[in-house]
Amino acid sequence: MFFRWDWLRPQLTAPIVPTLGPVHPDALSVGIFEDTLRAADTGDFLPYDKDRRWGGEKGEKVLREDAIHQPEHTLIPTLARRGRGTVKVFAYGLHDSVIDEATELATKVAAAHDVADARVVRPLGPETAHPRGTRIQLKDFTTGPCPAPDGPVRPITAWPATVQNTFAPFAETMAAGGLAFLHTQMQAGRCGPVLATAIEDRIVGAIGPMEVGVDAIGRPQLMPQYFAVLSEARGQGLGRCLWRAAMHWGQSHGAAYQLLQTQVGGPSDRLCRAEGLTSLGFSHMTHI
Numbered sequence: 676m677f678f679r680w681d682w683l684r685p686q687l688t689a690p691i692v693p694t695l696g697p698v699h700p701d702a703l704s705v706g707i708f709e710d711t712l713r714a715a716d717t718g719d720f721l722p723y724d725k726d727r728r729w730g731g732e733k734g735e736k737v738l739r740e741d742a743i744h745q746p747e748h749t750l751i752p753t754l755a756r757r758g759r760g761t762v763k764v765f766a767y768g769l770h771d772s773v774i775d776e777a778t779e780l781a782t783k784v785a786a787a788h789d790v791a792d793a794r795v796v797r798p799l800g801p802e803t804a805h806p807r808g809t810r811i812q813l814k815d816f817t818t819g820p821c822p823a824p825d826g827p828v829r830p831i832t833a834w835p836a837t838v839q840n841t842f843a844p845f846a847e848t849m850a851a852g853g854l855a856f857l858h859t860q861m862q863a864g865r866c867g868p869v870l871a872t873a874i875e876d877r878i879v880g881a882i883g884p885m886e887v888g889v890d891a892i893g894r895p896q897l898m899p900q901y902f903a904v905l906s907e908a909r910g911q912g913l914g915r916c917l918w919r920a921a922m923h924w925g926q927s928h929g930a931a932y933q934l935l936q937t938q939v940g941g942p943s944d945r946l947c948r949a950e951g952l953t954s955l956g957f958s959h960m961t962h963i
Contacts, residue, residue, distance in 0.1 A: 677712055677739065680705040682746045686767040689798035689811055689956025693751045693765045694735045695724060697811045697934045700955065702891040708751075710891075711737045723891045725898055730865065735763075741784050748773045752784045760790035763960075766797045773797070774961070781963055792962075799957040806939050808959035812952040814933045816897075816926040823923045826916030830868045831861075831881070841877045849903040857883065857901045870920050872904075872913045880904035882917045887930045897925030897933035902943060914946060 683705065690703045694711050710721050715736040720727035726734075735755040743750040748768030755761045762785040766777035777795040785793035799806060831839055846858035860866040861884075869883030882902040887895050900921060904914045925933055937944035939957065948954075 676705070676709060677742070678705050678708050678744060678749075682744065683708065683749055683767065686749055686769065687798070688767075688769070688800035689958065691765070691796070691798045691811070691956075691958055693737050693753050693763070694733070695721070697936060697955070697958075699813070699890055699892075699894065699896070699932060699934065702894070704891075707891050712739050715739060721891075723889060725888060728866070728886060728888070728898065729860070738784060741780065741787075743776075743780065748776065750777050750780050752780060754784075754788055754790070759792060760788065761792040761794065762788065762790050763794045763796050766795055778961070778963055785963075794963060795961045797959045797961070799959060801954040801956045803957055806957040806959070808939060808957055809936045810939050810944055810947075810957055811955040812935045812937060812947045813955055814897075814922060814925075814935065814947075814950075814952050816922070816930055816932055821919065821922040821926040824916040824919040826872065826913065826920075827874075828870055828872050828916050828920040831871045831878070832868070834871065834873060834878075835876075838873050838876050838878060841873070842871065842881070845878045845881065845905065848905065852903040853901040854881065854903050857881075860884070868924075870917060870924070872917055874908060874913075879908035880913045880917050882921045885921065885924045885928075887925065887928050894931045895929050897921075897928075897930040899933075899935070904942075909942065914942060915950075918943075918946060918950070 690698050690700050692698055714721050720733050734757050735753050738752045738754055741752045751765045753763045764777040764781040766773045781793040781795055846854040866884035867886040871878045871881040882900050886898045888898050890896050937947055
């Protein structure tokens with residue numbers, strides 16, 4: 676075993692695992708960290724990796740030989756080969772000095788692997804006074820009902836064909852939010868339903884795909900979705916309708932919870948905060 680849980684557990688200010696992202700606090704264990712090392716050796720997806728639904732091969736792996744694991748801090752570098760490649764160093768530790776050490780390690784590892792993009796990922800606790808980056812939020816479906824919203828939201832396939840045909844230009848407009856990628860998955864029949872809202876027979880917002888997967892301890896979770904509303908259609912409550920429809924779908928299909936990542940201060944962040952989700956902490960990424 677590489678990791679000592681009595682060292683690592685006190686350093687985990689937020690439930691973030693390299694190559695996996697946020698996990699439910701109940702699933703956070705030394706085993707899940709060890710699993711990422713085994714996956715690095717095989718190149719396979721872990722059974723509970725949310726990215727496995729897209730097929731292909733795992734694009735990011737832990738660099739075990741470069742990891743630093745000490746009582747005061749743990750630095751875990753990962754390497755992704757997409758494009759020109761990216762090195763990330765996940766910096767676990769209670770003192771801000773961990774950032775300097777992580778930066779040094781990221782620079783060294785990036786040079787060794789001939790990668791131009793080096794980053795440091797710092798998990799921060801939910802009590803952080805002035806957070807930046809992304810907020811990790813938990814929607815627990817076991818605490819109460821998630822009623823269907825009153826609003827023009829339905830699966831894309833339930834809209835008339837003339838409305839469905841407007842999804843392609845909508846997806847291109849919102850490509851930066853992942854909607855173009857989602858559209859390619861939809862066209863290939865490789866993902867679950869996508870919910871959409873329309874104004875005057877034109878799709879102006881969508882959330883999806885709607886899928887339930889099993890986490891590391893066997894609990895069903897609503898998988899992450901792409902979520903976007905055209906800027907000119909905001910301020911009408913359509914984003915809230917879409918989000919509530921997704922939560923209703925997740926609860927209706929047996930999910931116990933969903934983890935969401937929202938940009939601090941952004942529209943989705945404000946929506947989730949207003950809906951009463953639990954903040955599990957933050958992830959702040961620094962480009963070197």
